[in-house]
Amino acid sequence: MSLAVEAVDVVKIFGEIRAVDGLSFNVKNGETFGLIGPNGAGKTTALRIAATLLLSTSGVMKIFGLNVVQEAAEVRKIITYLPEEAGAYRNLSGWEYLEFMAKFNTRSKDEAQQMVNEAAEITGLGERLKDKTKTYSKGMKRRLLVARALMNKPKLAILDEPTSGLDVLHAYHVREIIKRYVKEHNVTVLLSSHNMLEVEHVCDRVALINKGKVVAEGKPSELKEKFGSANLEEVFAKVIGLA
Amino acid sequence: MDLLKGFGNFLLKELKELVRDPKILLGMIIVPLLMFPVLGGIMSYSIQSAQEKAEQATVLVVNNDGGNWSTSLIAFLNFSARVSVENNKVLDNNTILELLANYNITYLIEIPEDFSAKMNQHQSNQSVIAYVRFYGAFSGASLFENIGSSVIDNLIYQFNRHWAPDSVAINKSTIIKGNVVEGVDPNILTTLMYSQAIAMPITIMILLTYSMQIAATSVAMEKEEKTLETLLTLPMDRFAILMGKLSGTILVAGIGALAYMLGFNYYMSSFTATFPAGTSLDLASLGLVPSVFGYLLLGISLFVTLLSALALAVIVSAFVEDVRSAQSIVGYIYPLIFIPALALMYLDINTLPLALKILLYAIPYSHPIIASKAIIIGDYLTAIIGIVYVTAFTLVVMYLASRLFATEKILTAKLKFKGLRKREKTPKGEFQ
Numbered sequence: 001m002s003l004a005v006e007a008v009d010v011v012k013i014f015g016e017i018r019a020v021d022g023l024s025f026n027v028k029n030g031e032t033f034g035l036i037g038p039n040g041a042g043k044t045t046a047l048r049i050a051a052t053l054l055l056s057t058s059g060v061m062k063i064f065g066l067n068v069v070q071e072a073a074e075v076r077k078i079i080t081y082l083p084e085e086a087g088a089y090r091n092l093s094g095w096e097y098l099e100f101m102a103k104f105n106t107r108s109k110d111e112a113q114q115m116v117n118e119a120a121e122i123t124g125l126g127e128r129l130k131d132k133t134k135t136y137s138k139g140m141k142r143r144l145l146v147a148r149a150l151m152n153k154p155k156l157a158i159l160d161e162p163t164s165g166l167d168v169l170h171a172y173h174v175r176e177i178i179k180r181y182v183k184e185h186n187v188t189v190l191l192s193s194h195n196m197l198e199v200e201h202v203c204d205r206v207a208l209i210n211k212g213k214v215v216a217e218g219k220p221s222e223l224k225e226k227f228g229s230a231n232l233e234e235v236f237a238k239v240i241g242l243a
Numbered sequence: 244m245d246l247l248k249g250f251g252n253f254l255l256k257e258l259k260e261l262v263r264d265p266k267i268l269l270g271m272i273i274v275p276l277l278m279f280p281v282l283g284g285i286m287s288y289s290i291q292s293a294q295e296k297a298e299q300a301t302v303l304v305v306n307n308d309g310g311n312w313s314t315s316l317i318a319f320l321n322f323s324a325r326v327s328v329e330n331n332k333v334l335d336n337n338t339i340l341e342l343l344a345n346y347n348i349t350y351l352i353e354i355p356e357d358f359s360a361k362m363n364q365h366q367s368n369q370s371v372i373a374y375v376r377f378y379g380a381f382s383g384a385s386l387f388e389n390i391g392s393s394v395i396d397n398l399i400y401q402f403n404r405h406w407a408p409d410s411v412a413i414n415k416s417t418i419i420k421g422n423v424v425e426g427v428d429p430n431i432l433t434t435l436m437y438s439q440a441i442a443m444p445i446t447i448m449i450l451l452t453y454s455m456q457i458a459a460t461s462v463a464m465e466k467e468e469k470t471l472e473t474l475l476t477l478p479m480d481r482f483a484i485l486m487g488k489l490s491g492t493i494l495v496a497g498i499g500a501l502a503y504m505l506g507f508n509y510y511m512s513s514f515t516a517t518f519p520a521g522t523s524l525d526l527a528s529l530g531l532v533p534s535v536f537g538y539l540l541l542g543i544s545l546f547v548t549l550l551s552a553l554a555l556a557v558i559v560s561a562f563v564e565d566v567r568s569a570q571s572i573v574g575y576i577y578p579l580i581f582i583p584a585l586a587l588m589y590l591d592i593n594t595l596p597l598a599l600k601i602l603l604y605a606i607p608y609s610h611p612i613i614a615s616k617a618i619i620i621g622d623y624l625t626a627i628i629g630i631v632y633v634t635a636f637t638l639v640v641m642y643l644a645s646r647l648f649a650t651e652k653i654l655t656a657k658l659k660f661k662g663l664r665k666r667e668k669t670p671k672g673e674f675q
Contacts, residue, residue: 051476081476087468091263103252
């Protein structure tokens, strides 16, 4: 099976802080992979490097064999990126926002319209899509943005904390969108979360990150078994020596 | 054309966002479009109505003289205005107020009892002057309430000339571009040209500051609303993002400037409407209106200057995280716009000391103003040199802006006002 993401010894230094410190992991084509760890562990930095936003200080990251620095323009054609706490354009309606985004992925009006229709269905926002996004709640906005990240069926969707700050209902809805869409359209997902319980339900495999390094990697069930823990939170605590 | 792939889509989004932003729509387009015509309308209405009122009002003359000269003066006044006469009244506070109230007027004239005697003495002794007294009510209600005073001044001046016509008059001529144009008063010409010399720097000043505000707001909004990260990962060249931002701003600022100029023009014309009759000059026939080529040069000069200002605004706003900081940081560039604009409003650059001249020429934002003056007198070379200089400056700033967009600095750069001791070590490379 070809690799969707290949990170080899990636380091990112900001000033005197080593945000990512020799990070290595692989994501297989078609799987949902989670980078999990506490705030400040380096998850967002790693995803930003994968999304061609940040340059690594050293190491190599490849997306479907394409180098994220030397072939950044090619990488951008096959990925979508959902930043943590991302916003939508305030003065555009939800519908206009989706249209705007769809036009970057295709020159065909029909295809773009099809993408927008599909995204509209994913959001479940109905008539509210005609309203400007500045009138949306946080949960509504997040549903719109997740739909945007998936509507063009990217080869790799990079989702940073997709349910961060959402109430239980909205978080459930977003998780269901991701699970359903990935299964139906064979999209590979690389996501990050500090909610380890949530990740268990969504991800095929996970990498536990602490201080910029992968401290454990595998299927959630395997990790729980290996460390004799009831959930990933306990696994993490044991790995870093807290329990 | 991959460089500009997605440009059209992005530009459309920019325009929608900018035009739908109530702050920009109100502040840049609607307010200047309404404010100046309304101000102009109020001014010309006030002046006109005060003039009409003064012309139609009854001029009350209290004649305490009874001599020949007072009869002549009243007859003269009667020729130009509606005159009522009251004879032999001692004017104290109460009497004056009573008369003003009875006649529903705001001023009156008293011809004192020695008026005719003094006029006669004046024939043999020029140092003796005959006076009339003018009493005008002050209420502070309107700037033009005492326009009647000027009307009386004018009538008395004419009476004097009627009685003793001037034997010497000045026939004024002006030398324009080396040619003597007879019958044109240089003072009136300067006044006319001056009103235009003010309009251009003010328009340029407003256009540059407005558009820099929009550009900075537009970049900072992407950061504040957290849309920039998404934008930078889209399959679109980052140069297209930069160009989309600049083009959107230029279009909206252009509409704003047009609205401003229309309004301002109307405002200025309300003043020139109050010039004395006979002072209207046809500037075009005097060769003081730029040629089509001149206008073209001015347009190019303005465009390249605008582009450099916007690119500079984009660069500085990339160093802050929110809209408010972006708007403040752009303010640091304003002195470079205001100082040459104000200086060139009042000064002729050719008469300045060399150091000041070099300083003004070095500031790119001086050049559209210098060009606007130069093209009127047909000095196209100055305008062209200015365009070349500003274009070079613009290319440098645009290059810096595109480099900023091509690297991660657009996301990570932060201006540290307090102490620049710890500089971030960011990789020097850029995305391909």
